[in-house]
Amino acid sequence: MTRHKKVARCAAVVTATALLLGVAGMAMAEENHGDQDVDVNVGITELADGGVLAMSVAGTATALTEDGSTPTVRQFKGTLPTVTVTDTRAADEIPAGAGWYVLGTSSDFAGAAGQPAISASHLGWQPQIIDGGASGQVAEGDQVDTVMDSGPVAVGLVDQELLALAIDSSAIASEGQWTASADLFLRTPATVAPGSYTAKLTLSLFE
Numbered sequence: 001m002t003r004h005k006k007v008a009r010c011a012a013v014v015t016a017t018a019l020l021l022g023v024a025g026m027a028m029a030e031e032n033h034g035d036q037d038v039d040v041n042v043g044i045t046e047l048a049d050g051g052v053l054a055m056s057v058a059g060t061a062t063a064l065t066e067d068g069s070t071p072t073v074r075q076f077k078g079t080l081p082t083v084t085v086t087d088t089r090a091a092d093e094i095p096a097g098a099g100w101y102v103l104g105t106s107s108d109f110a111g112a113a114g115q116p117a118i119s120a121s122h123l124g125w126q127p128q129i130i131d132g133g134a135s136g137q138v139a140e141g142d143q144v145d146t147v148m149d150s151g152p153v154a155v156g157l158v159d160q161e162l163l164a165l166a167i168d169s170s171a172i173a174s175e176g177q178w179t180a181s182a183d184l185f186l187r188t189p190a191t192v193a194p195g196s197y198t199a200k201l202t203l204s205l206f207e
Contacts, residue, residue: 051088053100053169055205058082064186072190073148080104080182082130083163083203087173094170100207101165102180106157109186109197118188118197121147121156125182127163133175138166140180148187157201169207 059081068075083102087094104125109118124146132138141162144154154161164180166172 050093051090053085053087053089053205053207055102055203056084056086057203058084062184064184069190074188074190074192076186076188078184080125080163080184080201082179082181084177084179085164085166085205086177087169088176089169089173091170091173094173095207096170098169098207099165099167100169100205102163103160103204103206104157104163104182105160105202105204107200107202109199111193112196112198115193115195115197118186118192118199119147119156120158120199122188123157123184123186123199123201124149125157125161125163125184127180127182129164130179130181131177133172133178135172135175137168137172138164138178138180140164146185146187148189160204163203 062078062081064076064078066074067077085100085102087100106120106123108120109123111117124144126143127140129138129140141164142154144157144161147155163182164178166178172178
């Protein structure tokens with residue numbers, strides 16, 4: 001893998017709009033005087049510029065709710081929206097020895113009412129592969145614990161941490177698509193100031 005080569009970076013805002021169309025005074029037919037089918041055809045040509053390696057995320061927000069707190073540590077849990085990596089490239093379009101990987105990093109949690117920020121070191125995750133393809137060559141990253149825990153070198157999602165990776169892009173490109181997610185957990189001291197907090201978790205796809 002060549003980490004310095006960035007293939008895709010995803011930051012998306014999804015807006016849904018509904019438009020209702022009505023026609024006043026339209027009378028309903030009381031008797032059907034015949035039906036006619038219409039065939040709908042489409043011709044889809046091969047991509048002229050070849051395939052791409054890309055990432056999409058099934059949502060732009062997630063909420064953490066309190067679960068598993070103790071008298072000294074408050075814990076809040078949630079789930080990362082599903083991350084999908086798609087590769088539509090032919091084998092000869094993939095650099096030799098290339099592999100892809102998805103990394104995540106979080107900002108600090110800012111208080112909505114001016115309360116002190118909660119460092120990103122308090123946010124951890126447990127990555128999970130949802131669909132790693134038939135070959136099973138897509139692997140999940142290790143659990144990243146928080147500053148409130150002991151053990152791992154990685155402390156919170158302060159730096160770019162691994163969500164999922166494939167060692168050999170060309171070996172699995174024919175599978176086309178893979179999905180992953182992560183259990184999120186925020187652990188703070190029991191003395192944390194009450195209120196609403198927001199952080200931005202950035203996901204990036206590299207090859």
